Amino acid sequence: MRNIFSKRGRNNGFSIIELVIVVGILGLIVVTFSSFQTDVLSFSRIFDKGLSASYGATRVIKDMTATIRIATPSSLGAYPLASVSSTSLTFYADTDDDGLAERVRYFVASSTLRKGVIKPSGSPLSYNPANEKISYLIDNVLIATSTLLFSYYDKNYTGASDPLPTPVPVADVRLIKVTVVIDDNPTLPPAPVTVTTQIMLRNLKDNL
Numbered sequence: 001m002r003n004i005f006s007k008r009g010r011n012n013g014f015s016i017i018e019l020v021i022v023v024g025i026l027g028l029i030v031v032t033f034s035s036f037q038t039d040v041l042s043f044s045r046i047f048d049k050g051l052s053a054s055y056g057a058t059r060v061i062k063d064m065t066a067t068i069r070i071a072t073p074s075s076l077g078a079y080p081l082a083s084v085s086s087t088s089l090t091f092y093a094d095t096d097d098d099g100l101a102e103r104v105r106y107f108v109a110s111s112t113l114r115k116g117v118i119k120p121s122g123s124p125l126s127y128n129p130a131n132e133k134i135s136y137l138i139d140n141v142l143i144a145t146s147t148l149l150f151s152y153y154d155k156n157y158t159g160a161s162d163p164l165p166t167p168v169p170v171a172d173v174r175l176i177k178v179t180v181v182i183d184d185n186p187t188l189p190p191a192p193v194t195v196t197t198q199i200m201l202r203n204l205k206d207n208l
Helices: 002-012 014-071
Strands: 081-084 088-093 104-110 110-119 133-138 150-153 176-181 191-200
Touching: 014 104, 014 133, 014 176, 014 191, 088 176
Parallel strands: none
Antiparallel strands: 081 088, 088 104, 104 110, 110 133, 150 176, 176 191
C-alpha cells in the first residue's frame, strides 16, 4: 500500500526540468508584458508632448494673429510696420485699447519666440527701447531657410505666390504668414510640430 501511494505521488508531481520550463515561460510572459507596458507608456509620453506643444503654439499664434492684424500708425505718425525680416517683425498696434499705439516686436532669440512691447511715454511722446517689456512665448523654435518664421506678401498674393524677396519692401506688405516649427530634440520623437497662419493687415489692405 505504501509503495502504491509513493509511486502515484512521483507520477503526479513535477520534475525539476518541468519546473524550470514553467518558470522560464512565466518569466518570458512577465518580460514581454513589461516591455509592452513600457512601450505604451513611452508612446503616451511622446503623444502628450506633441499634443501639448501643438496646443500651446496654437494659443500663441492666435494671440499673435489678433495683435498683428490691427497694426496701425504709431502714436508719432510712423508707418504701421517698423521692421520686417524672416525671424522678426516690429510694428505698432494699440494692444490695450488706451488710444496709444504700442511698439510690438516678435522675434526669436536662443530658440525662443519672444514678444517685446514698448508703450509710448514722455512729453513729447517717444518709444524708449529701455522700457521694452519682453515676454517668452514658445520654446524650442526651429529656424531654417526652408521654413521661415515670417513670410511677407503684397496685394497680388493669390494663395500660391512666392513671398516678397529680401530685403522686403515694407510698404508693399499686405499679408504676413507666420510659421512656427517646434522640436525640443530633433534626434528623438515626436516629429516637429508646425503651426501656421496667414494674417491680413486690416489697416493696410486694399484689393486683397
